[in-house]
Amino acid sequence: MAEFRQVEQAGVERRAMLKGTLGAAAMMGLQACAPAARTERPATMMAPGRKTALVPIRITRDQLIDVKCCIRPLRAAGPNLGSDVVGDTLVIHNYGHGGSGWSLSWGSADIAVGKALSVLPREIAVVGCGIIGLTSAVMAQRAGLKVTLYARESIQQTRSFRASGSFTPDSRVALTDPAGPAFGDVWERMARFSWKAFRTYLGLPGHPVEFNDSYQLSDTPITRRVWPADPAITQSFATSGRPRQNSEFGHYSDRIRDIVPQAQPLSDEENPFPVAHARRSSHMIFNFASYAHVMLGEFFERGGQFVMKDFYSPADYAALAEKVVINCTGYAARDLWQDKTVIPVRGQTGWLVPQPEAFYSVRYRNVSLTSKRDGIVVMNTNPDLGEMLGVGDSMELPNVADIEQGLEILSPLFSPPVVERS
Ligand SMILES: Cc1cc2nc3c(=O)[nH]c(=O)nc-3n(C[C@H](O)[C@H](O)[C@H](O)COP(=O)(O)OP(=O)(O)OC[C@H]3O[C@@H](n4cnc5c(N)ncnc54)[C@H](O)[C@@H]3O)c2cc1C
Numbered sequence: 001m002a003e004f005r006q007v008e009q010a011g012v013e014r015r016a017m018l019k020g021t022l023g024a025a026a027m028m029g030l031q032a033c034a035p036a037a038r039t040e041r042p043a044t045m046m047a048p049g050r051k052t053a054l055v056p057i058r059i060t061r062d063q064l065i066d067v068k069c070c071i072r073p074l075r076a077a078g079p080n081l082g083s084d085v086v087g088d089t090l091v092i093h094n095y096g097h098g099g100s101g102w103s104l105s106w107g108s109a110d111i112a113v114g115k116a117l118s119v120l121p122r123e124i125a126v127v128g129c130g131i132i133g134l135t136s137a138v139m140a141q142r143a144g145l146k147v148t149l150y151a152r153e154s155i156q157q158t159r160s161f162r163a164s165g166s167f168t169p170d171s172r173v174a175l176t177d178p179a180g181p182a183f184g185d186v187w188e189r190m191a192r193f194s195w196k197a198f199r200t201y202l203g204l205p206g207h208p209v210e211f212n213d214s215y216q217l218s219d220t221p222i223t224r225r226v227w228p229a230d231p232a233i234t235q236s237f238a239t240s241g242r243p244r245q246n247s248e249f250g251h252y253s254d255r256i257r258d259i260v261p262q263a264q265p266l267s268d269e270e271n272p273f274p275v276a277h278a279r280r281s282s283h284m285i286f287n288f289a290s291y292a293h294v295m296l297g298e299f300f301e302r303g304g305q306f307v308m309k310d311f312y313s314p315a316d317y318a319a320l321a322e323k324v325v326i327n328c329t330g331y332a333a334r335d336l337w338q339d340k341t342v343i344p345v346r347g348q349t350g351w352l353v354p355q356p357e358a359f360y361s362v363r364y365r366n367v368s369l370t371s372k373r374d375g376i377v378v379m380n381t382n383p384d385l386g387e388m389l390g391v392g393d394s395m396e397l398p399n400v401a402d403i404e405q406g407l408e409i410l411s412p413l414f415s416p417p418v419v420e421r422s
Contacts (some may be wrong), residue, residue: 002079015407053270053351053356056414057371059407063352065375067398070162072171072345072390073331075238076178078250080339081111087318091325092116095333096342102163102286105131106197109139112326117143125150125322127309127311130160133328134295140326141302143220148305148322151165159330164377166370167260167284169194169253172387175237176250188255195259198284200407206290207373214283214361215372215414216263217275226388242343246386273413275364281360287373311336317328331394345354346390352376352405364413367406380406 075096083092097104113136116124122145126137129151137147155161169191176185201209216222227246235244243249253260256365263281271278299306311317314337317325327333333343354375361370370377380402382389 006169006317012386042179049269050272054272054360055355056378057355057358057362057369058352059369059411059414061404061407063376064350064400064403064407065104065353067399067400068162068346068351068404069346069396070159071331071394071396072099072173072342074345074391075102075339075341076132076175076243076343077341078103078174078179078183079108080333081108081115083115084314086314089318089320089323089325090116090119091314091317091327093333093337094136094326094328095128095172095330096339097132097330098173098345099347100169100173101160101330102165103167103171104133104173104187104190104194106139107193108132109136110191110193111140111186112136113139113143113145116140116145116324116326119324121322121324122146123322123324125127125317125320125325126328127151127325128315128328128330128332129154129306130158130328130330131155131163132160132330133326134292134299136326136328137304138206138295138298138302141299146280146303147299148307149299150307150309150311150320152308153308154282154306155296155310157230160233161288162349163288163375164368164370164379165286165288165372167195167198167286169256170251172249173202174250175243175248175355177248177271178237179250181249184255186254188254191252191256195284197254198286201291204290204294206293208291208294209286211282211284211362212359212371214263214281214363215266215273215278216279216281217273217362217364218277219275220277222265225386241340242392243388246388256357273362273416274415275413279418283370284368285361285372289374294316328367338393344392344394346393346395347379348402350378350380350400350406352378362410362413365409367409369410372376378406380409399401 073096080093083090092112092115094108124145124147126133126147126149129149131384134155137149140147166412228245230245233245237243237248261282263279266280268280268330329336331342333339354373355371356373359371366381366383368379
């Protein structure tokens with residue numbers, strides 16, 4: 001809270017500074033950045049003497065319309081893409097994607113469907129209709145298979161719909177040692193395949209997938225945070241069955257630097273925010289509502305059947321008419337398949353009213369904000385915990401105060417400029 005007051009004070013001083021300068025900014029034609037219809041406020045922001053202007057985001061408490069909580073299904077060795085035979089049924093697994101399920105969905109489905117095709121079925125079942133199940137189902141249809149999707153819930157009710165919706169392919173996806181060096185190659189294959197598949201949705205009506213500018217902001221020079229192993233922490237995944245420090249998490253994103261836009265430092269003039277340091281990158285985002293609409297549309301157009309059904313044990317898979325099944329049950333596989341290597345990693349998102357004229361993302365003091373067409377997502381993380389935040393926590397109740405605190409931290413970034421009226 002003290003930190004917030006400090007930032008707020010800085011914001012007040014800066015607003016005082018802005019008095020008298022906005023007229024000049026407006027004359028620079030910066031208002032052109034905003035569509036005429038939506039906002040009555042000045043379209044410019046935020047710091048004086050800047051060449052770049054953005055529409056401020058309304059970061060007030062009244063704009064907060066939802067807080068959603070969800071569990072990331074982390075597997076130390078990376079997603080389970082292995083198989084089991086139950087009775088006369090081949091079950092190919094596709095679960096355990098941690099914080100990267102959306103991002104890796106196509107590449108992971110490609111591997112799972114490839115395994116299914118190897119036994120030459122005409123029809124298959126997919127169990128689970130989160131992002132992994134629905135993508136696997138459509139992928140199998142594109143390969144010519146008849147598909148029945150069985151699930152307790154359709155995608156809008158799943159954990160997948162409680163994610164944030166960015167391309168984050170190596171977010172808590174594996175632990176370096178248990179996954180081993182070979183996982184890097186599998187990950188890269190999935191990430192590259194997915195990236196290419198998502199690009200086929202760019203520019204479609206409803207914008208299921210699109211890019212926006214993402215600003216990383218800081219009061220101090222921006223450096224890449226490294227988490228060295230802390231020798232004082234003696235436990236690890238190997239000794240306790242779950243990670244105990246950040247240095248255990250695997251990072252693979254450097255492998256795809258050649259295709260994913262990297263952050264560039266901004267000069268003071270280019271930085272539209274009232275903070276000293278800024279970097280900008282282009283970020284791929286997923287709009288859940290339109291993406292689900294497009295995917296379900298393709299699934300049903302291709303003749304897919306959806307059956308709402310609960311599974312209680314692996315034996316239920318063998319009772320299905322289809323003898324090849326892709327199992328995409330996410331975190332639920334921990335109990336359903338007794339896979340205790342699935343580790344819960346709790347996370348939550350706050351959702352503000354969409355503001356399409358303010359279409360960009362921000363990360364400042366461990367709070368991230370992503371402006372999407374389906375809402376403005378806010379996540380408040382903890383600088384001291386890093387990827388350990390939520391590890392081992394399977395409690396899926398939202399903590400609204402945590403999101404409110406995130407809004408307070410971000411709020412000074414979006415203070416509207418003071419307009420001198422003549
Ligand atoms: C806060 C947060 C933010 C995230 N943000 C991102 C992001 O920006 N980008 C990204 O790539 N990933 C993100 N993730 C991770 C992503 O949400 C998950 O990796 C992904 O949702 C996993 O999808 P899934 O299809 O495997 O599982 P789920 O979405 O859980 O789907 C499981 C399906 O199986 C069905 N099912 C389960 N058990 C049974 C049963 N017994 N009988 C019948 N049906 C059953 C369910 O009904 C459901 O249809 C985020 C996660 C969190 C927590």
